Amino acid sequence: LILIVAIIGIGGVFFYNGYVKKSTNHKAAQHPDLPIPAVLKDTNPDPNAADFTLTAQQGKKAFISGKTAATYGYNGDYLGPVIRLKTGEKVNITVKNKLPEATTVHWHGLLVPGSADGGPHSAIQPGKTWKAKFTVSQQAATLWYHPHPMGKTGEQVYKGLAGLIYVDDKHAESLDIPKDYGKNDFPLVLQDRRFNKNGQLVYKLNMTDEMYGFQGTTELVNGAVKPQLTVRRGLVRFRILNGANGRTYNLHLSGNKTFAQIASDGGFLKTPVQMKKLTLSPGERAEILVDFSKMKNGSTLRLQNGKETLMYFKAKGKAKKTYKVPQNLAVIEKIPVQEAVKTRKFVMSGMGPNVRINGKQMKMDRIDETVHLNTVEIWEIQNQSTSMGTKKMVHPFHIHGVQFQILSINGKTPPANEQGWKDTVLVNPGDTVKVIMRFPFKGIYMYHCHILEHEDLGMMGQYEVK
Ligand code: C2O
Ligand code: CU
Numbered sequence: 001l002i003l004i005v006a007i008i009g010i011g012g013v014f015f016y017n018g019y020v021k022k023s024t025n026h027k028a029a030q031h032p033d034l035p036i037p038a039v040l041k042d043t044n045p046d047p048n049a050a051d052f053t054l055t056a057q058q059g060k061k062a063f064i065s066g067k068t069a070a071t072y073g074y075n076g077d078y079l080g081p082v083i084r085l086k087t088g089e090k091v092n093i094t095v096k097n098k099l100p101e102a103t104t105v106h107w108h109g110l111l112v113p114g115s116a117d118g119g120p121h122s123a124i125q126p127g128k129t130w131k132a133k134f135t136v137s138q139q140a141a142t143l144w145y146h147p148h149p150m151g152k153t154g155e156q157v158y159k160g161l162a163g164l165i166y167v168d169d170k171h172a173e174s175l176d177i178p179k180d181y182g183k184n185d186f187p188l189v190l191q192d193r194r195f196n197k198n199g200q201l202v203y204k205l206n207m208t209d210e211m212y213g214f215q216g217t218t219e220l221v222n223g224a225v226k227p228q229l230t231v232r233r234g235l236v237r238f239r240i241l242n243g244a245n246g247r248t249y250n251l252h253l254s255g256n257k258t259f260a261q262i263a264s265d266g267g268f269l270k271t272p273v274q275m276k277k278l279t280l281s282p283g284e285r286a287e288i289l290v291d292f293s294k295m296k297n298g299s300t301l302r303l304q305n306g307k308e309t310l311m312y313f314k315a316k317g318k319a320k321k322t323y324k325v326p327q328n329l330a331v332i333e334k335i336p337v338q339e340a341v342k343t344r345k346f347v348m349s350g351m352g353p354n355v356r357i358n359g360k361q362m363k364m365d366r367i368d369e370t371v372h373l374n375t376v377e378i379w380e381i382q383n384q385s386t387s388m389g390t391k392k393m394v395h396p397f398h399i400h401g402v403q404f405q406i407l408s409i410n411g412k413t414p415p416a417n418e419q420g421w422k423d424t425v426l427v428n429p430g431d432t433v434k435v436i437m438r439f440p441f442k443g444i445y446m447y448h449c450h451i452l453e454h455e456d457l458g459m460m461g462q463y464e465v466k
């Protein structure tokens with residue numbers, strides 16, 4: 001008997017080491033459980049204030065069973081805890097750097113003064129501490145945090161530095177949607193990585209990586225290789241982050257199952273949007289609802305990126321509650337175009353080491369644009385990079401310090417799921433995207449392509465709000 005168990009065990013290990021990729025029968029039992037990140041402890045007893053501590057540290061993690069990789073993480077070996085914030089709350093976040101190199105922490109999508117934004121100017125040297133202080137001024141949303149040191153963002157995120165931020169508010173609490181963290185409301189951080197034969201993470205950029213952004217060969221969700229999550233047969237909410245350096249995900253569920261998108265980068269959409277496919281470029285988030293209620297007990301659903309499986313959902317047991325998803329999720333007041341005091345153009349061009357915005361590459365001591373506090377502007381973002389071969393040279397454009405609305409993509413109204421608040425927008429080759437926004441805080445902020453290899457190569461600029 002022991003021998004049989006051992007043989008099955010070894011079989012399982014082989015199955016793990018890549019065979020599963022080509023397998024067509026999806027043996028669910030072989031997959032690791034989806035890791036659910038911890039929620040970071042708020043050490044301030046005052047309900048209107050929150051104190052958090054994050055430590056950027058080195059770690060070791062077995063992505064591939066029996067092999068250990070050297071990693072970076074926040075308060076752990078890989079990725080970081082979920083930071084839960086409430087609208088109106090006064091927040092202090094202390095960041096300790098226990099890495100052997102300088103880092104920064106940027107709160108992607110969070111509206112904070114430039115001094116708390118954690119961009120490349122806020123380097124924390126090894127052994128040092130940095131404090132971010134701000135009041136949460138925006139509505140409920142799924143945001144994230146990651147390092148932003150000059151020229152090293154791609155590598156540090158790759159090693160594992162990233163985590164989610166949830167902003168909660170009264171309105172979100174009042175909505176009849178799943179919101180039980182880790183029970184019917186799950187974060188899914190999508191990333192792709194390359195491992196060498198010793199199971200180490202490899203970040204060695206070749207020409208294709210510099211051209212199109214890093215493309216891994218192994219897919220991770222919350223840091224696990226093709227994991228499985230058991231859910232109740234009912235309505236389940238997933239908060240998906242494209243946390244990859246360079247990959248754009250084209251997501252769908254097996255059997256082309258319909259799901260409803262309820263939120264984009266900056267919060268809830270006006271109304272749920274029924275979808276079968278979802279494109280997420282690096283940096284973007286989407287919250288979706290999937291109805292498992294009609295699935296057979298014990299059956300499996302797959303989350304796919306094109307032909308590739310990212311993870312498995314096993315439907316088991318009945319959910320306690322049935323939901324009537326509200327048709328009105330949020331009121332999104334359109335920023336009137338007439339209020340715009342200026343239209344600026346941003347042209348993304350070049351490839352590999354020549355990627356640039358408006359003909360320039362990022363310089364720490366150069367402010368590229370100056371805008372006025374609380375004014376409205378339209379930014380016209382164009383992707384002029386020419387693709388070579390069959391791959392598309394996309395550039396997801398991200399702006400710090402704001403949440404914007406997409407006015408048009410090539411002159412046309414954006415699709416329904418992109419009509420809410422955004423901080424990152426995919427700009428396809430040849431496309432022009434117009435966005436409108438108000439600048440709520442003073443300070444120095446970045447705008448850049450969120451393909452981290454492009455950002456590190458200089459596809460970034462700075463604007464100052466005065
Ligand atoms: Cu998600 Cu400038 O970053
Ligand atoms: Cu950002």
Ligand code: CU
Pocket residue numbers: 355394395396449450451454455459
């Ligand atoms: Cu780019």
